[in-house]
Amino acid sequence: MTTNTAIKLVKRPTGGPITRELFEIVELPITRPKDGEILIKQQHLSLDPAMFGWMSPDTESYIPPVALGDVMRSSGIGEVIESNHPDYAVGDRVMGMMGWQHYYLGDGQGLNKVTAPLPNEAVLSVFALPGLTATQGLFNVGKPKKGETIIVTGAAGSVGSIVGQLAKAEGLTVIGVVGSDEKAAWIVNELGFDAAINYKSANLAAQLAQHTPQGIDLFFENTGGEIQPLIFERINAHGRVIVCGLIADYAKEVPSPGPSWLNVIKKRISIQGFTMPDHFHQVPELLAKLSPYVMAGQIKHRSHVLEGLEASIEGLNLFFSGANKGKLIVKL
Amino acid sequence: MTTNTAIKLVKRPTGGPITRELFEIVELPITRPKDGEILIKQQHLSLDPAMFGWMSPDTESYIPPVALGDVMRSSGIGEVIESNHPDYAVGDRVMGMMGWQHYYLGDGQGLNKVTAPLPNEAVLSVFALPGLTATQGLFNVGKPKKGETIIVTGAAGSVGSIVGQLAKAEGLTVIGVVGSDEKAAWIVNELGFDAAINYKSANLAAQLAQHTPQGIDLFFENTGGEIQPLIFERINAHGRVIVCGLIADYAKEVPSPGPSWLNVIKKRISIQGFTMPDHFHQVPELLAKLSPYVMAGQIKHRSHVLEGLEASIEGLNLFFSGANKGKLIVKL
Numbered sequence: 001m002t003t004n005t006a007i008k009l010v011k012r013p014t015g016g017p018i019t020r021e022l023f024e025i026v027e028l029p030i031t032r033p034k035d036g037e038i039l040i041k042q043q044h045l046s047l048d049p050a051m052f053g054w055m056s057p058d059t060e061s062y063i064p065p066v067a068l069g070d071v072m073r074s075s076g077i078g079e080v081i082e083s084n085h086p087d088y089a090v091g092d093r094v095m096g097m098m099g100w101q102h103y104y105l106g107d108g109q110g111l112n113k114v115t116a117p118l119p120n121e122a123v124l125s126v127f128a129l130p131g132l133t134a135t136q137g138l139f140n141v142g143k144p145k146k147g148e149t150i151i152v153t154g155a156a157g158s159v160g161s162i163v164g165q166l167a168k169a170e171g172l173t174v175i176g177v178v179g180s181d182e183k184a185a186w187i188v189n190e191l192g193f194d195a196a197i198n199y200k201s202a203n204l205a206a207q208l209a210q211h212t213p214q215g216i217d218l219f220f221e222n223t224g225g226e227i228q229p230l231i232f233e234r235i236n237a238h239g240r241v242i243v244c245g246l247i248a249d250y251a252k253e254v255p256s257p258g259p260s261w262l263n264v265i266k267k268r269i270s271i272q273g274f275t276m277p278d279h280f281h282q283v284p285e286l287l288a289k290l291s292p293y294v295m296a297g298q299i300k301h302r303s304h305v306l307e308g309l310e311a312s313i314e315g316l317n318l319f320f321s322g323a324n325k326g327k328l329i330v331k332l
Numbered sequence: 333m334t335t336n337t338a339i340k341l342v343k344r345p346t347g348g349p350i351t352r353e354l355f356e357i358v359e360l361p362i363t364r365p366k367d368g369e370i371l372i373k374q375q376h377l378s379l380d381p382a383m384f385g386w387m388s389p390d391t392e393s394y395i396p397p398v399a400l401g402d403v404m405r406s407s408g409i410g411e412v413i414e415s416n417h418p419d420y421a422v423g424d425r426v427m428g429m430m431g432w433q434h435y436y437l438g439d440g441q442g443l444n445k446v447t448a449p450l451p452n453e454a455v456l457s458v459f460a461l462p463g464l465t466a467t468q469g470l471f472n473v474g475k476p477k478k479g480e481t482i483i484v485t486g487a488a489g490s491v492g493s494i495v496g497q498l499a500k501a502e503g504l505t506v507i508g509v510v511g512s513d514e515k516a517a518w519i520v521n522e523l524g525f526d527a528a529i530n531y532k533s534a535n536l537a538a539q540l541a542q543h544t545p546q547g548i549d550l551f552f553e554n555t556g557g558e559i560q561p562l563i564f565e566r567i568n569a570h571g572r573v574i575v576c577g578l579i580a581d582y583a584k585e586v587p588s589p590g591p592s593w594l595n596v597i598k599k600r601i602s603i604q605g606f607t608m609p610d611h612f613h614q615v616p617e618l619l620a621k622l623s624p625y626v627m628a629g630q631i632k633h634r635s636h637v638l639e640g641l642e643a644s645i646e647g648l649n650l651f652f653s654g655a656n657k658g659k660l661i662v663k664l
Contacts, residue, residue: 243596257589264575264605271603273596
């Protein structure tokens with residue numbers, strides 16, 4: 001332990017892939033904890049689509065952007081290696097927003113101890129942002145009812161895969177939209193989705209009609225893209241759209257338009273966006289809602305682990321290509 | 333009293349203006365009321381944008397379309413001229429869906445007696461569909477809070493003008509979008525809107541910025557059109573969009589797209605469509621909510637009265653041109 005390697009954001013993306021030149025890799029001194037502080041050695045960090053929002057200059061967003069020159073924001077999990085804080089002991093496992101760096105110094109604010117007997121990858125894949133987001137969006141925004149049909153885009157992604165499994169456990173018919181045949185097979189055969197549609201295949205409208213003969217009651221949107229208006233067209237009266245992500249638009253200078261609001265009137269549709277920072281105060285109840293499904297073995301996951309801090313940069317582009325297989329995690 | 337002149341829908345509109353050839357004007361025999369029936373001589377009928385939905389072939393809509401060959405659907409007000417019904421006496425004033433015809437025969441179902449000491453034009457302008465729609469949309473969907481900023485499109489229209497006055501009475505800052513300088517002057521000088529924007533003028537984005545320095549919390553959408561994305565861009569975090577009408581799109585074969593959902597996420601916006609047939613069971617409570625504002629003189633209106641049943645056909649096109657000044661009513 002000599003220096004703390006960290007990656008700072010120095011330029012904002014302007015569309016297109018994430019490149020090395022947006023960042024600066026630096027060696028920082030390791031500051032020892034003062035009274036009330038702890039030093040954590042981060043072991044795994046999470047890559048999430050929310051990061052595109054954090055890098056963007058839009059100050060109207062739900063969370064301030066990362067300032068240029070600051071260490072890039074991310075959540076992660078690690079071990080306390082020095083403590084001058086009464087609530088933390090050396091060896092404690094801790095989760096929180098520790099950023100793209102090996103060592104994190106803090107006063108405990110915003111950190112949570114991890115006591116679940118699960119490997120780091122499982123904690124970051126299910127109990128961190130993805131599981132909280134899926135639980136809040138599906139239950140509190142979407143208000144699913146047994147027997148309804150839900151369609152989930154980004155269905156093999158970290159959030160979508162949990163949404164679909166929770167909905168299945170609640171007795172809904174669950175259709176997933178994915179970007180490869182391998183992912184389609186995984187969500188149907190391993191996760192128990194009723195059907196999958198590869199959005200890169202042909203005849204999307206016909207596939208949607210085939211798999212949603214009763215129309216669509218709930219649309220959990222993680223991606224955007226050309227299939228969005230086709231899905232929207234099949235939404236039933238009083239349908240609900242939960243808008244969680246639009247990965248297909250994050251790298252575009254001009255985002256694609258949304259569907260006409262004509263059907264919003266005719267079918268009395270509601271479209272509701274949400275982001276987790278509004279709901280951090282609800283984390284205990286969200287975890288209480290989610291945990292029984294996990295304990296009952298109803299929530300499977302898979303992680304796509306990259307090696308080494310610098311892999312974070314190129315790793316973000318996997319969200320655009322969809323080439324990741326499971327929750328993106330960087331092992332430090 | 334010899335025959336009942338009526339106008340039947342015989343073709344469905346396919347975009348573009350409403351023309352005479354969609355209809356057939358017929359002379360029907362006047363059927364005398366049997367036991368439990370009443371015969372009404374209709375005096376005024378209401379023209380409403382909802383009629384474009386009723387004429388359309390889309391069976392997924394909230395109310396079945398008018399069948400080809402049926403008398404065109406409309407609401408109106410008239411006087412009982414013969415009664416074999418214990419609840420109705422000759423001379424009673426009655427409101428209901430009586431259609432494009434001079435005489436209406438029915439069993440009282442769907443009719444309401446009018447006891448308010450107001451002229452027919454005022455009843456149709458405030459207490460019928462426009463006032464009910466404004467009350468449901470603003471209060472039950474929009475949930476306005478004192479101090480918020482609301483923008484209303486179609487602000488000189490039958491619904492929009494009431495929405496704006498109700499919001500003003502509730503202590504909101506109210507901006508109206510209209511299609512002429514005359515209407516702009518009317519809603520500001522007569523109705524008390526804080527500002528008006530003529531959507532046919534230049535520099536709409538700059539005008540919106542000038543009149544909504546605190547952004548927009550509520551967007552009551554009656555029209556669609558080019559100003560829609562500019563308004564949407566200025567919606568604040570947790571803003572609500574109430575989608576009531578899209579008159580600019582009703583005559584188009586392909587409606588314009590809606591705004592991207594990127595801001596729906598970033599700003600946690602909700603977009604909710606509604607139509608009144610879902611809420612007809614709430615009419616008593618909606619009237620109870622609306623009446624005090626009317627009684628307090630806070631709801632002004634103006635009617636644009638056309639003469640003669642056949643004026644109904646051409647009258648519908650005034651919704652597209654915006655050339656009507658006030659609630660469109662046909663005097664029979």
